[in-house]
C-alpha cells in the first residue's frame with residue numbers, strides 16, 4: 001500500500017448525524033466536497049480515524065484522517081420510543 005497523506009479535517013468538515021437513533025459520523029471529502037459515511041472505523045479520542053478513509057463518491061481521495069475538535073455524541077432514544 002502506498003504511503004497515505006495524513007489529513008487534519010477542520011470541525012466544519014465532519015459532523016455527527018443520527019440514523020435510526022444511532023450516531024453516524026460523516027466527513028466531507030476535501031477533493032470533491034461530498035459527504036461520506038464513516039462506518040466500520042474506530043475513532044480515537046484524539047480524533048484519529050482507523051483505518052484510512054476513502055471518498056464516499058469514489059473520486060479517488062484516500063487518506064489517514066484526524067478530526068479537529070473531535071467529540072462524541074451519546075446515543076439518543078428516538079422520539080416516542
Ligand SMILES: [Zn+2]
Pocket residue numbers: 029030031032033034055056057058059060061
Ligand atoms: Zn471525493
